[in-house]
Amino acid sequence: MRVLINGLQAGNKSGTGRYVEELCAALPDADADMSLSVLWPPEGPAMGGHPRRDVLPVVKSAVGGVLFDHAGIRKMVRGTGADLIHYPASTGCLFPPCPVVQTVHDLCFMRRPEWFPAAKSLYYRLFISGTAPRADLVLADSQATAEDVRQLLGVPESRIRVVPLGVSPRFSPADTAAKAVVRTKYGLPEKFFLFVGTVEPRKNLPRVVQAWDRATGPGFPALVIAGRDGWKTMPTKDAFREARYSSGIIRLRHVEEGDLPALMSAATVFVWPSLMEGFGLPVLEAMACGVPVITSSTSSMPEVAGKAALCVNPESVGEIAEAITGLAEDEQLRENLSMAGRAQAAQFTWANTAKMTAAAYREVCGRGK
Structure with a gap:
């Protein structure tokens, strides 16, 4: 054949x-x-x-x-x-x-x-x-x-x-040294919420920014948006501009492919409540790196995440904000999701x-x- x-x-x-x-x-x-x-x-x-x-x-x-x-x-x-x-x-x-x-x-x-x-x-x-x-x-x-x-x-x-x-084997928890290198290279703080992907409407970034802005306050982890601008980006840019804590939002338009596992590993939480996906590969890649994940309860994401992520209504800023707050404050929940996520990702x-x-x-x- x-x-x-x-x-x-x-x-x-x-x-x-x-x-x-x-x-x-x-x-x-x-x-x-x-x-x-x-x-x-x-x-x-x-x-x-x-x-x-x-x-x-x-x-x-x-x-x-x-x-x-x-x-x-x-x-x-x-x-x-x-x-x-x-x-x-x-x-x-x-x-x-x-x-x-x-x-x-x-x-x-x-x-x-x-x-x-x-x-x-x-x-x-x-x-x-x-x-x-x-x-x-x-x-x-x-x-x-x-x-x-x-x-x-x-x-x-x-x-x-x-x-x-x-999931490629290269997506696995990075060691402390590799995480320190990626933080220095991209100017990142010790704690941050991370989104990775093209900026386009279905990625739901305006609501992600609004939810993080609602949850945040002094000492709260930053929000890092990593990925190129795609199309119809103005609502996302408006959300950046209108955020009360816009100084806590870090925009990385280019991340080298080889740095993604360490970047994901360094994140406190991976936030990816997309409005619709055919699969949602970044959810699994983040899980494989041992990062707790917030994703959507719609389309393919529940199939991919199983019970190893916090699944939220992606159209509800309140639900996304509640999940962000919960994971920021609950270290044990983060550890539980980290372990469950690695087991879930290993199946793919x-x-x-x-x-x-x-x-x-x-x-x-x-x-x-």
Whole structure:
């Protein structure tokens, strides 16, 4: 079985980029009878050698990328002799030349189109809504996303498989020295609440800031927002400006990827009450680092967090503030959640994600026999 993977989202500073990189690294060891041809951007992270994985560099522009996904891919299928294509970044192919497995990470753009720029929402509608119903199998990161794929795209349950994401081993509790280094590097205090992610509407940062501002006071841990500006950021900037204790908010627009485990480990609490996610990988990564987590009681987050986090209504500033106050004041609760979180995160591995994905490939390839 030879599989062609469109890995051109590798290097993208997002959860999708992380998924593509980790999956392509883990897949060769998931099935000894499977060979991979992986399309890879030249600027993507270095992919180690493996006898069952060929890495094929592909340069594409934004417009050229669309043409490649729907036309150029045909040449790659012929050249590699692929039995199947995997599109792992939600978008797929309108007229696939062979069987397709397509991963859909979330359908937020359909549930709440107002969260996205019009052009981005239109692109997703064309190349997710227009392609996933044609795929032989759709992989969903969570049961919540699987239900959205069924309801919103009309894909029957028989063609949907839930394949959870994993946590890299590098996300583990950092030692005291590593935490001190990251505090010094980014100018951080001893205690702080941490959010990591792109600043965009569904991340719910205005309410996070308002809740922290309601809970805070003299000597209270700072609020650190780490991540690049995305789109529709003005409500978040307004919340920063209007906060009574704005001097206690630290904005880190760029954090080196290698510093994330130590940054998470150094945090007092990880605050991530997103309005909607397809999975919520940062929740697990923070748990793996031993940090107590506040997250949402909606969409996929309860599946990911289990009983190892404080789950709140993300639309309630009061609930978020109460959770922030509770964890700031209760050291025993923080310790309990730290232990429970590490146990919860240990259940999610990229090796398991790869095995479940390889099983989906084999299921599709076996249908024609």
